[in-house]
Amino acid sequence: MTSYNFSAGPGVLPSSVIQQIRKDLEQEENSHYSILEISHRSAKFEQIIAHAEKRLRELMAIPADYAVLFIQGGGSLQFEMLPLNLANQKKKIAVLDSGNFANKAAKAAEAVGKSVEIVGSSKADKYRFLPELPGDFQAEQYDYLHITTNNTIEGSTYHQDNLPQTTGHLVADMSSNILAEPYDVTKFSAIFAGAQKNLGPAGVTVAIIKKDWLAEQKITGVGPMMRYQSYIDKDSMYNTPPVFSIYALSLVLDWVSDQGGVAQMYQNNQKKAEKLYQYLDESDFYQVPVQGADRSLTNVVFTTGDADLDRKISQQADQEGIHNLAGHRSVGGFRASLYNAQPMAAVDTLIAFLERAKQEN
Incomplete structure (x- = not known):
């Protein structure tokens, strides 16, 4: 009997990727180590992580003025890391509350000391539709506007053609629909996505950050592990990265490319x-x-x-x-x-x- 996995995450992986992983678990043919054993300082892994970044940039047309980072902690860590790094001028964030994860992001930003304003919400209607920006929304009052492009639990999506229009910085949680449909990266100042829904197994999160926006920030009271610049400076290897998860993500990116x-x-x-x-x-x-x-x-x-x-x-x-x-x-x-x-x-x-x-x- 053929079986199918409809899980929201960890999500289904391409069968060819699983076959390659199975092979490399035994012994990678050039290094003679299992992929689970290779050092993050090895030439092999340096090739893997560089290739993953290159392939993701190609697939999403990510410009050179955006950093592409591989970070641990899942999307939930990004709910805190984003405001700590990028809400330091007005210390105020606007959120479109379109579902559970947007709501969690708002609460996390408040927990790290930022002011959060829910500028639109469909919570009272059980998130059956996407909230829109009010006509009098004033972007200049906020450091950024946070959205969740795809609401995994509630089944709704801000597609490219119905994104909220703001003159300020737009930040997106794309955890469950990254690479599933096209988005113009230049419309966003930051994007993040946990891998375990559409990129690979759990353990790594992709963060795409506009570098000049980050450079404008005056960050205080934030340790190096929670600073994007630490990961930029060390090519995502400020500490030991999730080697296996990045390797598997790289295979999935190749598969997406091969499929068209x-x-x-x-x-x-x-x-x-x-x-x-x-x-x-x-x-x-x-x-x-x-x-x-x-x-x-x-x-x-x-x-x-x-x-x-x-x-x-x-x-x-x-x-x-x-x-x-x-x-x-x-x-x-x-x-x-x-x-x-x-x-x-x-x-x-x-x-x-x-x-x-x-x-x-």
């Missing part, structure tokens, strides 16, 4: 999402809370409207090789994560299963 880059990923993801949304929309059994252009391509959230039935169907799915279909514990229902490596066959299998579940229930 972000443009091809976007085309594939549109087709997968459109097929699943079309089935759900035509059904009188399942409902999708997010509508229209706000819908995510990478995390499709839906429900029967009956929490007990949702749980029953999720358990049945797992028994049939359709794994991790249950929605986040905070919202329930179902969540099908259609990351870059998820094949169309997984969507077809899921739709067939959902139709059977509908008929049976």
